[in-house]
Amino acid sequence: MRVLGIETSTSQAGVALLEGGGKLVLERASARPKQSAERLLPLIAALLAEAGWPASSLDRIGVSIGPGSFTGLRVGIACAQGLSLGLGIPLVGVTSLRAMARAVPETLPGLRVPVLDARRAEVFAGAYEAGPRAAERLAPFAVAAELAAERLRAELPEPLVWVGSGLTLCGLQTAAASGADEPSAFWVGLLAEELEPSEHPPVPVYVRDAGATLPDLGTPAVTE
Numbered sequence: 001m002r003v004l005g006i007e008t009s010t011s012q013a014g015v016a017l018l019e020g021g022g023k024l025v026l027e028r029a030s031a032r033p034k035q036s037a038e039r040l041l042p043l044i045a046a047l048l049a050e051a052g053w054p055a056s057s058l059d060r061i062g063v064s065i066g067p068g069s070f071t072g073l074r075v076g077i078a079c080a081q082g083l084s085l086g087l088g089i090p091l092v093g094v095t096s097l098r099a100m101a102r103a104v105p106e107t108l109p110g111l112r113v114p115v116l117d118a119r120r121a122e123v124f125a126g127a128y129e130a131g132p133r134a135a136e137r138l139a140p141f142a143v144a145a146e147l148a149a150e151r152l153r154a155e156l157p158e159p160l161v162w163v164g165s166g167l168t169l170c171g172l173q174t175a176a177a178s179g180a181d182e183p184s185a186f187w188v189g190l191l192a193e194e195l196e197p198s199e200h201p202p203v204p205v206y207v208r209d210a211g212a213t214l215p216d217l218g219t220p221a222v223t224e
Contacts, residue, residue: 005189062192
């Protein structure tokens with residue numbers, strides 16, 4: 001199986017090509033697209049060209065669905081949906097936290113607890129089992145960084161394998177060699193290969209509002 005992984009939930013846009021049971025062929029990243037797919041599509045095209053793969057040779061696409069950047073998620077999902085529709089191949093939505101959990105070596109015992117910096121003194125967190133598919137034990141949620149460690153320890157059985165860029169905000173430390181601080185396109189692609197597309201649609205996981213609201217302008221005046 002040939003898989004394209006797309007990750008745009010954080011500060012970078014990443015793409016990866018995988019083949020034959022999770023073998024990484026190529027992976028690249030660039031500054032995250034801000035308003036359109038103008039930088040993401042060329043990145044994908046360049047990676048396919050370097051690998052010598054026609055787009056028609058892809059069997060599946062995986063895309064990160066958050067939580068993470070609102071703009072990044074919209075760009076990544078829209079791009080993945082367009083490619084999936086155009087090529088007629090399955091598209092799998094993978095949460096960014098699940099991708100981080102899957103990166104943790106299987107030799108480490110315990111639930112994987114990825115904690116991602118969500119800005120505004122908050123973190124995104126969740127919990128996942130070890131190994132293929134990284135089964136979800138605690139769905140992604142947003143919580144104040146100062147309360148995260150207490151809440152997670154109260155809800156989850158020990159041992160816990162902590163990982164992610166949000167750990168320092170929570171006063172926690174990552175386990176040695178426990179994985180990446182942020183999600184990557186490779187792990188998104190690997191999970192896309194492992195998960196059933198019909199059970200994991202590309203629906204964004206925001207877990208909180210965008211942080212921007214329209215001002216209250218009151219009731220419009222009625223003129224005769």
